[in-house]
Amino acid sequence: MNYETMSKDELLKEKASLEEFYKKYQQMGLTLNMARGKPSTAQLDLSSPILDVLTSKSDFKSVDGDVRNYGVLAGITEAKELMAAVMECGTDEIIIGGNASLTLMYDSICRSYTHGVLGSTPWCRLDKVKFLCPVPGYDRHFTITEHFGIEMINIPMTPTGPDMDMVEKYVNNDAAVKGIWCVPKYSNPQGITYSDETVKRFAALKPAAEDFRIYWDNAYAEHHLYADKQDKLLPIMEECKKAGNPDMVYEFASTSKMSLAGAGISAIAASKKNIDDILKLMNAQAISYDKVNMLRHVRFFKDINGLRAHMMKQADLLRPKFEMLLEMFDKELKGIGAGSYLRPLGGYFITYQTVDGCAKRVVELCKEAGMVMTGAGAPFPYKKDPNDNIIRIAPSLPPVEELKTAGELFIICVKLATVE
Amino acid sequence: MNYETMSKDELLKEKASLEEFYKKYQQMGLTLNMARGKPSTAQLDLSSPILDVLTSKSDFKSVDGDVRNYGVLAGITEAKELMAAVMECGTDEIIIGGNASLTLMYDSICRSYTHGVLGSTPWCRLDKVKFLCPVPGYDRHFTITEHFGIEMINIPMTPTGPDMDMVEKYVNNDAAVKGIWCVPKYSNPQGITYSDETVKRFAALKPAAEDFRIYWDNAYAEHHLYADKQDKLLPIMEECKKAGNPDMVYEFASTSKMSLAGAGISAIAASKKNIDDILKLMNAQAISYDKVNMLRHVRFFKDINGLRAHMMKQADLLRPKFEMLLEMFDKELKGIGAGSYLRPLGGYFITYQTVDGCAKRVVELCKEAGMVMTGAGAPFPYKKDPNDNIIRIAPSLPPVEELKTAGELFIICVKLATVE
Numbered sequence: 007m008n009y010e011t012m013s014k015d016e017l018l019k020e021k022a023s024l025e026e027f028y029k030k031y032q033q034m035g036l037t038l039n040m041a042r043g044k045p046s047t048a049q050l051d052l053s054s055p056i057l058d059v060l061t062s063k064s065d066f067k068s069v070d071g072d073v074r075n076y077g078v079l080a081g082i083t084e085a086k087e088l089m090a091a092v093m094e095c096g097t098d099e100i101i102i103g104g105n106a107s108l109t110l111m112y113d114s115i116c117r118s119y120t121h122g123v124l125g126s127t128p129w130c131r132l133d134k135v136k137f138l139c140p141v142p143g144y145d146r147h148f149t150i151t152e153h154f155g156i157e158m159i160n161i162p163m164t165p166t167g168p169d170m171d172m173v174e175k176y177v178n179n180d181a182a183v184k185g186i187w188c189v190p191k192y193s194n195p196q197g198i199t200y201s202d203e204t205v206k207r208f209a210a211l212k213p214a215a216e217d218f219r220i221y222w223d224n225a226y227a228e229h230h231l232y233a234d235k236q237d238k239l240l241p242i243m244e245e246c247k248k249a250g251n252p253d254m255v256y257e258f259a260s261t262s263k264m265s266l267a268g269a270g271i272s273a274i275a276a277s278k279k280n281i282d283d284i285l286k287l288m289n290a291q292a293i294s295y296d297k298v299n300m301l302r303h304v305r306f307f308k309d310i311n312g313l314r315a316h317m318m319k320q321a322d323l324l325r326p327k328f329e330m331l332l333e334m335f336d337k338e339l340k341g342i343g344a345g346s347y348l349r350p351l352g353g354y355f356i357t358y359q360t361v362d363g364c365a366k367r368v369v370e371l372c373k374e375a376g377m378v379m380t381g382a383g384a385p386f387p388y389k390k391d392p393n394d395n396i397i398r399i400a401p402s403l404p405p406v407e408e409l410k411t412a413g414e415l416f417i418i419c420v421k422l423a424t425v426e
Numbered sequence: 427m428n429y430e431t432m433s434k435d436e437l438l439k440e441k442a443s444l445e446e447f448y449k450k451y452q453q454m455g456l457t458l459n460m461a462r463g464k465p466s467t468a469q470l471d472l473s474s475p476i477l478d479v480l481t482s483k484s485d486f487k488s489v490d491g492d493v494r495n496y497g498v499l500a501g502i503t504e505a506k507e508l509m510a511a512v513m514e515c516g517t518d519e520i521i522i523g524g525n526a527s528l529t530l531m532y533d534s535i536c537r538s539y540t541h542g543v544l545g546s547t548p549w550c551r552l553d554k555v556k557f558l559c560p561v562p563g564y565d566r567h568f569t570i571t572e573h574f575g576i577e578m579i580n581i582p583m584t585p586t587g588p589d590m591d592m593v594e595k596y597v598n599n600d601a602a603v604k605g606i607w608c609v610p611k612y613s614n615p616q617g618i619t620y621s622d623e624t625v626k627r628f629a630a631l632k633p634a635a636e637d638f639r640i641y642w643d644n645a646y647a648e649h650h651l652y653a654d655k656q657d658k659l660l661p662i663m664e665e666c667k668k669a670g671n672p673d674m675v676y677e678f679a680s681t682s683k684m685s686l687a688g689a690g691i692s693a694i695a696a697s698k699k700n701i702d703d704i705l706k707l708m709n710a711q712a713i714s715y716d717k718v719n720m721l722r723h724v725r726f727f728k729d730i731n732g733l734r735a736h737m738m739k740q741a742d743l744l745r746p747k748f749e750m751l752l753e754m755f756d757k758e759l760k761g762i763g764a765g766s767y768l769r770p771l772g773g774y775f776i777t778y779q780t781v782d783g784c785a786k787r788v789v790e791l792c793k794e795a796g797m798v799m800t801g802a803g804a805p806f807p808y809k810k811d812p813n814d815n816i817i818r819i820a821p822s823l824p825p826v827e828e829l830k831t832a833g834e835l836f837i838i839c840v841k842l843a844t845v846e
Contacts, residue, residue, distance in 0.1 A: 042496070050494040054482035057718070062474035074470040074686045076462070104524045105716040112711040120539055120550065120574065130540065130550040146713075153710035154540065266494045269718035290573035291532040293566075296525040296716065298477070298689035 009361075009424050010343035017425050024422045028375065031415045036376035038412045043194070043354040044403045045267050048323050053265045053316075056306040060298065068304075073297035080285060081273075085300035089273040091310035092227050093259050094241035100275045101284060104295045107260035107272035111221065112150050114256055114274065117287050118184070119154050123217035124253070124283050129154070129184065138176055138186035140168035142357060142385030142396045144194040147187040147223070151387075158387035161186070163196060165348075167204035174211065181214040185221050191239045192226035195385050195398035196357040197350020199237035209245035211254065220246075222257040228317045229263060230352040231325045237351050243275060252277040261303060263354065264317060271295075271303050324354075327401040327409055331356060334413045344424040345395070356399040357385075358416075364423040365394045371419035377412055429781075429844050430763035437845050444842045448795065451835045456796035458832045463614070463774040464823045465687050468743050473685045473736075476726040480718065488724075493717035500705060501693075505720035509693040511730035512647050513679050514661035520695045521704060524715045527680035527692035531641065532570050534676055534694065537707050538604070539574050543637035544673070544703050549574070549604065558596055558606035560588035562777060562805030562816045564614040567607040567643070571807075578807035581606070583616060585768075587624035594631065601634040605641050611659045612646035615805050615818035616777040617770020619657035629665035631674065640666075642677040648737045649683060650772040651745045657771050663695060672697040681723060683774065684737060691715075691723050744774075747821040747829055751776060754833045764844040765815070776819040777805075778836075784843040785814045791839035797832055 009017065060066075066073050068082040080086070081102025090097050103110045122128040129135045136157045139148060143163075151158055159176065161168045167190070176183050188208075190200040200208075208220055222242050230236045246255050253276070261270035274284070307313040328350070335347055335358075345360040360368055365382035372379045380398040383389040399416070401409055429437065480486075486493050488502040500506070501522025510517050523530045542548040549555045556577045559568060563583075571578055579596065581588045587610070596603050608628075610620040620628075628640060642662050650656045666675050673696070681690035694704070727733040748770070755767055755778075765780040780788055785802035792799045800818040803809040819836070821829055 044496050047492065050486075050492065051482075054486075054494070056482075057484070058481050061478050062471075062476075064477070066470075066474075072467065072470065074474065074688060076464050076682075076687045105714075106712055109712050116536060116540065116711075120536065128550075130548075146710075149710050153707070262496075266718060267496045268494060268714055269716045287573070290569050291536075292526055292529050294688055296689045296719070298686060299716070299719070 008341065008343045021422065021425045024418055024425065027418050028371070028422055031418065032375045034376070036411065036415070038377035038408060038415070039403060040400050040409075040412050040416070041378045041380045042403060043400045045263060046323065046403050046405065049320055049402070050266060052319055052323065056265050056302055059305040060302045066298070066301065068297070068301055073301045076293050078294045078297060079289060079292060080281075081295060082297050082300050082304075084304040085271060088304055088307060088309065088313070089259060089271070090275070092313070093224060093257050093273065093275045095243045095257070095275040098278050099243065099281055100273055101281060101288070102295060102300055103272040103274065105269055105272065105299075106262065107223070107225065107258040107274075108146055110272050110274045111147070111223065111258055113288075113291070114221070114284070115150055115154060117284070118217065121287055123219065124279065126217035132182070134182045136180065136183045138168075138173060138183060139387050140186070140188065141387070142195050142391075142398070143187055144189055144223070145384045147221070148387045151187070156184075160387060160392070163193070163198060165198060167198065167200035170204055170207045174207065177214070177218060178212045179214055183213075184215055184217055185219050187221050187223065189223050189225055190242070191224060191237060192229055192350055192353025194225065194353065195355040195396075196348055197353045197355060198348065199239055202240050205240040205242060205245055206249075209242065209249040209251060209254075211251065213254065218254065220255040222255050224257055224259045226263075226353040227259055228314060229320075229354070230317065231321050231328055232351060233318055233321070235351050243277070253280055256280065264313065264320070265303060265306065269299065271300055324402060326406060328356065330406065330410065331399065331401055331413050334417060338417045339420060344420055354400060354402055356401065358397045358399055358420065360395045360397060360420060361424050362393045362395045364420075365391060365397050367423040367426065368397055368416075368419045371422060372416060375415055375419070377415055428761065428763045441842065441845045444838055444845065447838050448791070448842055451838065452795045454796070456831065456835070458797035458828060458835070459823060460820050460832050460836070461798045461800045462823060463820045465683060466743065466823055466825070469740055469822070470686060472739055472743065476685050476722055479725040480722045486718070486721065488717065488721055493721045496713050498714045498717060499709060499712060500701075501715060502717050502720050502724075504724040505691060508724055508727060508729065508733070509679060509691070510695070512733070513644060513663075513677050513693060513695045515663045515677070515695040518698050519663065519701055520693055521701060521708070522715060522720055523692040523694065525689055525692065525719070526682065527643070527645065527678040527694075528566055530692050530694045531567070531643065531678055533708075533711070534641070534704070535570055535574055537704070538637065541707055543639065544699065546637040552602070554602045556600065556603045558588075558593060558603060559807050560606070560608065561807070562615050562818070563607055564609055564643070565804045567641070568807045571607070576604075580807060580812070583613070583618060585618060587618065587620035590624055590627045594627065597634070597638060598632045599634055603633070604635055604637055605639050607641050607643065609643050609645055610662070611644060611657060612649055612770055612773025614645065614773065615775040615816075616768055617773045617775060618768070619659055622660050625660040625662060625665055626669075629662065629669040629671060631671065633674065638674065640675040642675050644677055644679045646683075646773040647679055648734060649740075649774070650737065651741050651748055652771060653738055653741070655771050663697070673700055676700065684733065684740070685723060685726065689719065691720055744822060746826060748776065750826065750830065751819065751821055751833050754837060758837045759840060764840055774820060774822055776821065778817045778819055778840070780815045780817060780840060781844050782813045782815045784840075785811060785817050787843040787846065788817055788836075788839045791842060792836060795835055795839070797835055
């Protein structure tokens with residue numbers, strides 16, 4: 007069966023049959039959700055013993071003193087060591103933040119807007135600021151740049167990362183281009199990891215703007231689905247140093263999807279020069295972030311090996327969900343002319359690429375049968391998917407049984423939207 | 427003995443005798459610190475059982491769902507109820523933040539700078555923005571406004587609060603005046619609580635600027651030293667409503683000096699209209715603050731009565747320190763023409779007002795004998811004390827024995843600086 011080669015009559019017949027199936031699901035009164043990249047309750051339970059490692063009987067000593075009291079703006083040394091191992095940087099090249107790297111990203115853009123970068127003109131004094139946005143990408147990145155009135159330019163993703171010819175053209179020639187949003191490993195939403203060549207081309211950029219920064223959101227650095235099949239990402243900070251561009255990158259990460267989604271710790275990594283600049287400005291905003299929670303994370307994970315072992319347990323909970331959906335897609339959607347999908351080795355999402363012009367309709371059909379999907383268009387700046395063909399699927403939250411039903415319904419909706 | 431009426435000879439003799447005492451302290455190789463308003467280890471120990479109330483065996487249910495996962499930007503309902511009781515507002519008039527109200531204050535100013543207030547012109551687009559600063563005040567407030575290039579205007583404090591004639595003159599006539607920093611209860615550093623009349627005059631302001639806000643940092647709302655002698659502060663939000671100015675105030679508070687200094691929860695309270703405006707903008711910055719820590723606080727304090735009972739235990743640790751220092755001052759410094767001091771009933775500080783022109787010298791003398799005091803000038807905008815006569819004393823951190831030595835040394839330094 008292939009929708010592309012079927013006759014009109016055949017398609018009409020298929021449509022009638024699909025509509026019957028679809029109605030059955032509609033009548034089931036489902037309330038399904040594949041919209042949010044939230045960990046499941048089982049994942050949260052796996053991480054909850056982190057709450058047992060610090061009690062009133064603990065010693066609260068870090069290298070930097072009693073974590074219960076005020077002070078230590080950049081975070082405790084032990085937490086810096088842990089996150090520096092994740093982010094492959096030095097402990098003097100990192101600041102530990104609060105419960106969300108999103109906030110660190112917002113605050114970084116905000117500081118550039120109000121105070122500039124290393125003494126450059128604050129962006130609020132400029133007529134035009136532009137950001138490059140590899141698409142599809144993470145909607146909350148685009149929300150931040152839109153919030154500050156920054157013009158966003160779509161850069162198509164390829165299987166090896168953003169289209170680097172376009173990136174180089176913009177960054178090296180237009181001084182209004184101040185940044186690019188990247189999720190370089192197991193990207194949101196496609197699960198693509200940037201190739202070595204892509205990373206090296208990033209590191210070798212020659213920005214027209216001195217305050218251009220790569221916003222390297224390494225959100226899924228340790229979020230593999232398999233022990234034996236893992237993507238590898240070149241460390242951007244090291245590559246930037248080698249290329250003579252040590253100050254060109256801000257890297258972000260958090261433990262949100264390692265420990266507890268709402269109660270993790272976050273980090274920003276950058277050259278010592280950048281970090282000093284950030285701390286100088288951040289000093290007006292905070293005395294320190296929650297150091298008790300930092301120590302809690304350090305005592306729980308112990309070190310990068312402990313963290314990786316924990317992430318393999320997370321993988322054991324996530325992998326079956328990814329595999330089940332992908333097997334269903336293989337069986338039902340592969341080679342029938344109804345779109346395509348990638349097989350990520352990590353991260354939190356599967357991206358389904360429909361036939362052009364069908365994504366909105368699929369999401370609408372799902373909704374009318376009681377299933378919430380991420381809005382079509384959400385992974386694009388201004389929520390505009392130029393080809394209306396990208397759907398982000400988040401398999402993490404629903405239990406496996408629910409996810410099976412959700413997958414079945416999704417397949418029917420994809421087929422139906424395609425034949426329509 | 428009174429330095430004001432002593433002859434030159436008598437003063438020289440006194441100076442020689444004081445210098446001998448001073449030398450003895452210098453030779454003791456002291457390392458004392460009365461600079462920082464930090465809780466003592468005993469206070470932190472008192473609050474550490476808060477770390478026992480949530481473990482991996484707990485249920486993590488709030489009214490708003492599992493606190494371990496993403497979501498609920500304004501904070502969990504139970505935490506809103508707790509902090510709304512402290513701040514005397516409704517639960518729809520409050521947002522729970524991270525571990526520092528300072529960050530909420532910075533972010534509020536920052537949002538006004540980048541996006542304006544309820545749709546008004548962003549401050550970064552204005553030629554001039556001014557803030558009123560009751561002095562002496564909290565240095566970190568002034569750091570924020572200085573950071574954003576806001577012109578700060580000194581408003582003298584009186585025993586009933588800021589000089590309201592001056593406040594009214596500025597606020598009601600100058601549209602560039604966008605805010606005033608207030609610590610209305612047990613003020614930092616004087617321990618003054620605003621009188622009912624002062625609060626009512628605040629509520630009745632008729633600002634020339636529509637985006638003028640009172641920044642009401644109610645940092646010491648429950649921080650009494652005595653069970654029976656307590657200052658009372660009229661609730662500003664209620665008074666503003668009565669006066670027809672419901673949107674004129676942002677109120678701030680935190681549990682930093684209730685639970686753990688680096689790991690508390692914070693809150694901003696304001697009219698529903700303001701809160702909606704803030705949440706709309708904050709949505710770009712955060713998904714939610716740490717809800718696990720919010721639930722931890724709710725389970726530990728239970729309600730406002732539990733919180734108040736806990737604060738009385740804190741008072742038992744702080745009161746002896748305040749009383750000892752004040753008794754020493756009464757015995758050694760009262761009525762000798764070497765300055766004056768107030769007797770606060772709460773808060774974290776004692777302010778010593780030296781003879782004009784002596785504060786810097788006292789701090790210098792202390793430093794040379796091994797004791798760190800808050801820098802003279804710190805409680806003023808741009809660190810400039812126009813009369814050089816204010817010293818902030820923070821008795822909370824040192825153990826009682828150390829504090830006794832610190833008090834003795836301080837008294838000698840005050841006397842010596844005065845006779846010099």
